[in-house]
Amino acid sequence: MTVALRGLSTVVPPTVLVQPEVRDVFAAQPGLNRLAQRIITTSFDVSAIETRHTVIAELSRDAHPDDPVFFDIDSGVLLQPGTKARNELYAQQATGLYVAAGRAAIDATPGIDTADVTHIVTVSCTGFYAPGPDFMIARELGLDAGVERYHLGFMGCYASIPALRLAKQLCEADASAVVLVVSVELCTLHLRSSNDPDTIVASSLFSDGAGAAIVTAHPPEPGERALVLDRFATRITPTGEGDMAWKIGDHGFEMVLSNAVPALIDEHITGALEPLFAHDPALVDALETDAAGRAVEHWAIHPGGRSILDKVETRLVLSEAQLVPARDTLRDYGNMSSATVLFVLRHILDGDAGAGERVAAMAFGPGLTVESALMTVSG
Template identity: 25%
Template sequence: MALVAIKASSLNQEDFHNLWFHLQHNLLTLIILSVVLTLGSIVYFVTQPRPVYLVDYSCHLPPPSQKVTVQKIIDSVNKNREADPSMSSLAAESSLDFFVKVLERSGLGDETCAPEALFNVPPLQTMAVAREETENVIFDAIDNLLANTKVNPRDIGIIIVNSSTFNPTPSLSAMVVNRYKLRSNIKSFNLGGMGCSAGVIAIDLAKDLLQVHKNTYALVVSTENISRNMYIGDNRSMLVSNCLFRVGGAAILLSNKSGDRRRSKYKLLHTVRTHTGADDKSFRCVQQEDDEKGKTGVSLTKDITSVAARTITKNIATLGPLVLPVSEKLLFFRTYMRKKFFDDKIKHYVPNYKRAIDHFCIHPGGRALIDELEKNLGLSPMDVEPSRSTLHRFGNTSSSSIWYELAYTEAKCRMKKGNKVWQIALGSGFKCNSAVWVALSNVKSSVKSPWEHCVAKYPVKLDL
């Protein structure tokens, strides 16, 4: 402006008016552009989703008294068979051999845990026993989480509890509200019947709620009850679940507070949910029902393998564009076009997810499932080590399994700042759900990690 004033002093009146007009015009244009850019920036930042931080999480470690060996399970089955005449068919050599074979090839070790009440003769499967088991698991995980984070329970604005087959009244979420005296305006949710993938569903629901409710915490609790759901019968399709499921649970604290970024372990990047329940085979491949003698169990059909493969493929196809680098997307697109228009015998290109993901937490639904995903995704033995080790040490703890796997990676000191971790879980319905996190620092194990006393023994080599 000073230069303009000096220059204007040497101009005549007409030139001065022309210069002043252009200056006013340009200044008005500049103001309009500034206002537009400012408003655009405000709209952009306001409409951006709030970051969701994983402050910390805790997994339940059952007491040593609950550990079960393969032989202990077999002995218990034999004792109950002898005490219950209706189970006499289990004495048939073929049925017992089937049970033992599945148990020995399941990939579970001799330190997994089950409720002590199930080893009574006959097993105790009352509502009181089931409630006691769930309370012990949930309260232990939450107590440790609150102790590690120093969060006041009154600051928690959202509580989500998921348990697939045990849903008493009052609900499990109400049980948590009562125990920790959470505030009266808390947003409380109880998810039931959603299978082993419900843990990611709960995270996805918490993410959506944290976009609406400002400056608060969300407590997510994932568990499953064994006491009420252990099958005591001789139907082979229902016996398989007895060989895999064990006691476990996890509590996760999420936050949308910007001030929690520095102390949080991870930031949530993506959640992808896939549901193929519209198909009858998918819907019925995992189903809780009564056998021919009226005994309740979870039946697994022969279609589960093909259903799981199809559902996983759809989930990965949705997740791929969100996480894969451009080079992998181009390779996939080129192969797709060649197959579609030139040679349909060309195999589909399987993207290299290791170029986008550093750690994998594959739901330990069984040794065969881990083997299949290792092969199809081109993973190395180290990539699936957390899944195999979790299956061996803790068994399939349903929706909480992926948190034991993440804890394993941390216990091995492998989680570095900027690393991305992919949690993928399968569940009845049939569903496949994924969550992708990024580490905000070099993550260390939390106090009372479930692996702190045994991680040195892993990985183990199994001769199966």
Template identity: 40%
Template sequence: MPAAYIYDIATAVPDQSYSQEFILEFMKNLTDDERQKSFLEKIYRGSAIEKRHTVIEDYHREPEDYRFYPKSADLLPEPSTARRNDYYIEAIEPLVRKVLEKLFRSFEASRITHLVTVSCTGFSAPGIGLFIQKEFGLSLTLQQCHIGFMGCCAAFPALRQARDIVSGEPEANVLVLCAELCSLHFQQRNDLDIMVANALFADGVAAAIVGSAESFDLGNSPRNSILGLHRFQTNLIPDSKDDMAWRIGDCGFDMKLSAYVPRLIGSNIAGILQNIVAGFVGNARVFPEGSPDSSDPSASISHWAIHPGGRAILEKLSKVLELPAGPEKALRHSYEILRQFGNMSSATILFVLERFLRREYKETPGLLFAAGFGPGLTVESALMELY
């Protein structure tokens, strides 16, 4: 049995959302370049995203009523990095409050002993950890740490740290919070990487409670299921550091997102899956070495939770892994989160995992493989089990 479990997950997004079609037309109105408009049509209509949520409400207002952008129709001059970060500090607290009010309906806030916060889209000190501690009356001895600037895969090291804490302290209850406002880093540039990023990223907050089996009264759980945390694995793809990266610029974070990312992940994912399954000992659902099925590690996996970084990533991985149920079914939760919310960086995988715990989906018990992708190019993966 695992030493640690995800007992519950809660998610929240800003009230304001825009359809992908609305955003496409808005972006096209910002340029007179017909080639650029054609490229925007291609990436937005092929994104598999229907709508995205954002803390920025200016897009449906008249310029004189803008709160985030300067009061000009062309949104120029672009907001400084300081302006964007100040807006993050202002906007993130209501979303954090919203998600934790949901989470603490099923688990007493006073029982939280550790807090791991995650974000790559805004920073402050003291940060959201102190806000959570004061807002929900957490202990003054609450142990905290923050994981910053690790991008879309950062929820994995956060969950790994939570698992390690609980393994050493079975009485511990760890709150993991991923809070990302990606839309604050929208930039007007003809750079293709920036244009693709503008078409994908959105805002969202997600939180999970991790503890030992003894910590949870499963009979009163709002979920049908919990997720056991078995193994975590980190893989750096060689010669790919320039394919996904970013730096702090004068007008937000400058993003590098190569078109080769899906291909690079696809070329490595089968070996990553093989290694994490081969290293898992003591579970009868994993075929032993030398058995007829040992060459196919996907045969032992019942569920798949892949970070929906974009449509091309999901399509490439479903093809490479030869998922027997087909991409729309095997990766249905990943596709649905992408469709409804876009890419919310580190929070996104928790949105996907939440669906495995919700009663309406009635997922059967079994092993679950999860993966996320970040700068480096780094692949973070986990082997979990749905109970």
């Protein structure tokens, strides 16, 4: 049975953050020591990010709310709302993005409409509410009352790949299944001023966005651009459990993102690809001879940061062109956690990828966990 990812769509909130301007705001916060100020300047300047998006309208140049919660533009001070206030804004803002991305994916899939959707899989690690986003999508899009709903929560940046794997498994169990997968991450809700290096790095990278797609065994229409989902693999590295983590604090969710992460990925990425390539002798040989970049034409690497992409490019001997989708996504949108790899895949589909060419997708998250997928372009 052939199961394909179709109608891949992305959505971002309207408020745009310009990286140098955000750097200057963070650098001007009271209470920072000299080391923190130096780390802020370096982290923002070497991030390879130009713009990001946020649901926090107060961060807009034109916003002057009477009672600011996150940012007082008149004083230039970043405020410190509690986790409750941050999560309440998540509940307010996330639903619209879930619904918009889900609707866009359905509209972009020829021959599929809302009445055909049998399952929903939602993904997020940046907020919680119940009834949750899966329920809100079903209600707002008018899906069947019996639609099956699943939510993958708090897994981190790699979670969209397990969501696609689950969607494929649902389709393999039921050939008539039409699975709507939607990832929404509002990472900027948890950014704050701090002297802690991990918090500073997170503030220089993370952003908000949504991605969605239809996964189904219903064949694509002639000429439709889609991705056949061939295989998936997961790998937990033997070290690194404490180097990437996501915890709930009193003033939002707290990211641990140590400077050891790029080196850990560099050390273990080849081993993480071995189970993905194991069923294809040509791919195994390519991996063993540093020719993976020639065996697989396109690489959808989660751009967790510029240094991570640099390590992946060097270790797998990829060409600069093969990293363009990931680097462009990082430049224009920042790191949107689990939604980001969907943006990279969209970039590949919107580019010059030809029918029959292979795509390897990889994303990294807490654990340290590496999730990967092998796909084939159709259409």
